[in-house]
Amino acid sequence: MHVVIVGNGIAGVTAARHVRKADAGARITMVSSETRDPFARTALMYVYMGVLTRRHTWxxxxxxxxxxxxxxxVGRARGLDAVRRVLDLDGEEVPYDRLLVATGSVPVIPDWPGAALAGVQGLYDLADLDRMEASTAGVDRAVVVGGGLIGVELSEMLRTRGVAVTFLVRDDRYLPRVFSEGESALVAAAIRGHGVDLRFGAEVAAVEGAHRVESVVTTDGDRVAAGFVGVGTGVRPNVAWLGDAVETDRGVLVDDELRTSADDVWAAGDCAQLRTPPTGVRAVEPIWYTARLQGATAGLGMAGRPRPYAPGVFYNSAKFFDLEWQVYGATGDDGDDWEWSDGARSLRLHYVDGAVVGVSALGVRMRQAVCARWIEEGWPLDRCLDGLDAARFDPEFAPALVS
Structure with missing residues (x-):
């Protein structure tokens, strides 16, 4: 059996590992348009910052x-003939018995006037890292656009090189659909504390320059000097190359075993879209942890050991410069919040009908197993508060939480 995996991100690599574990005799080919050596994409920022070398990210x-x-x-997938079971790899036909689409996502660059100027880019792959290295050489001022995690990463990268950063966020506070007002204020303070000119309610009207970017004009008429513009306005699943070989919507549509509409073709990671997401799970989840689990599910399926995709309690983590964040479960609009903060850290338990359904921690480390158990078993708020000490995973002498 020949298994072909298109994409060598965490979903593709995890799938390859699980195919091999389950089938010692399978032939496995993993295709990438970037590099022969799979790397941790989330570590690219640390290469730019000088903390890691590229080899460290393997x-x-x-x-x-x-x-x-x-x-x-190494090669670029140009198309798929799911009837003949053939992958078009740079014009060469590669036959397969089972195939995984794990091509991830690509940055979305808005169609501002001047967006095509040199020095305007997102950060997703190694080519973007190379372009950013070249484009920021000698630059002393930059603009970063987009109020998500990539925008913060770009700002931090640039600040480590001494570049003055103006960070434009369209919303009136940071991630209002994710954070409470108090949490947004903590994150904004952490960003500004590192010398970033963070501006809320600001949008780009145009990018100006002759051959490369020289300034950004906002919709309220401000002109901000910039020799580089980092774009963190989101990503989209990388599925255009598939044509109509499989059914797609935003991403490649998959069932609960991550099978596509084509026989013996699976999809996993950022490019996959669940037809019927489990309760509390988004149809497309561009998150490292999710991609790894989907890769394992698809790999076992291709090896003849199918199982439903079971993501469990949602989890993600990030850093806003020095401020660590963990989130578990659902922390959205429905329900109520118990929230604590000492002005530098915060903890929020989100509950519905008395039962905790989500946890958001800024500057406080929590034990994943404990938080997941609270949510899975529907613990009441009072019981969770009584168990806060057992849930913390902070260093031994970290300041106590006050409830």
Whole structure:
């Protein structure tokens, strides 16, 4: 059996590992348009910042691929003939028995006037990192656009090089659909505390320059000097290359075992879209943890050991410069909040009908197993508050929480 995996991100690599674990005899080919060596995409910022080298970001050493007999091929998938079971790889036909689409996502660059100028870009792959290295050489002022996690990462990267950053966020506070007002204020303070000119309610009207960016004009008429514009306005699933080979919507539509509409073709990671998401799960989840679990599910399915995709309690983590964040479950609009803060840290328990359904922690480390149990078992708020000490995972001498 020949298994072809298109994409060598965490979803593709995890799928390859699980195919090999379940089937010692399968032939496995993993295709990437970027690099032969799979790397941790979330670590690219630390390469730019000088904390890591590119080799430090490799997911495995060379011997791993040889020992597990996983062939790595560099090439761009141009199309798929799901009837003939053939992948078009740079014009060459590659036959397969089972195939995984794990091509991730691509940055969305808005169609502002001047958006095509040199020095305007997102950050997703190694080519983007190379472009950013070249485009920011000698630059002393930059603008970052977009109020998500990528915008913060771009701002932090630039600040480590001494670049003055103006950070434009369209909303009137930081991530209002995710954070409470208090949490948004903590994050804004953390960003501004590192010298970033953070502006809310600000949108780009145009990017100006002759051959490369020189300034950004906002919709309220401000002109901000900038030799570089980092764009963090979102991503979209990388599925256009598939044409009509499989059914797509925003991403590749998959069932609860991550199978697509084509026989013996699966999809996983940022490019996959669940037809019927489980309760509390979004149809498309561009998150590292989700991609890894979907890769495992798809890999077992391709190896003949199918199982439903079972994401469990939602989890994600991030950093806003020095401020760590963890989130578990649902922390949205429905229900009520118990919230504590000492002005530098915060903890919020979100509950519905008395039962905790989500946890958001800024500057406070929590134990994943404990928080997940609260949510899975529907613990009442009072019981969770009584168990706060057991749920914390802070260093030994961290300041106590006051409830």
């Amino acid at each position: 997911l495995y050493e060379d011997r791993f691929w040889a020992e597990n007999r996983i062939d790595r091929v």
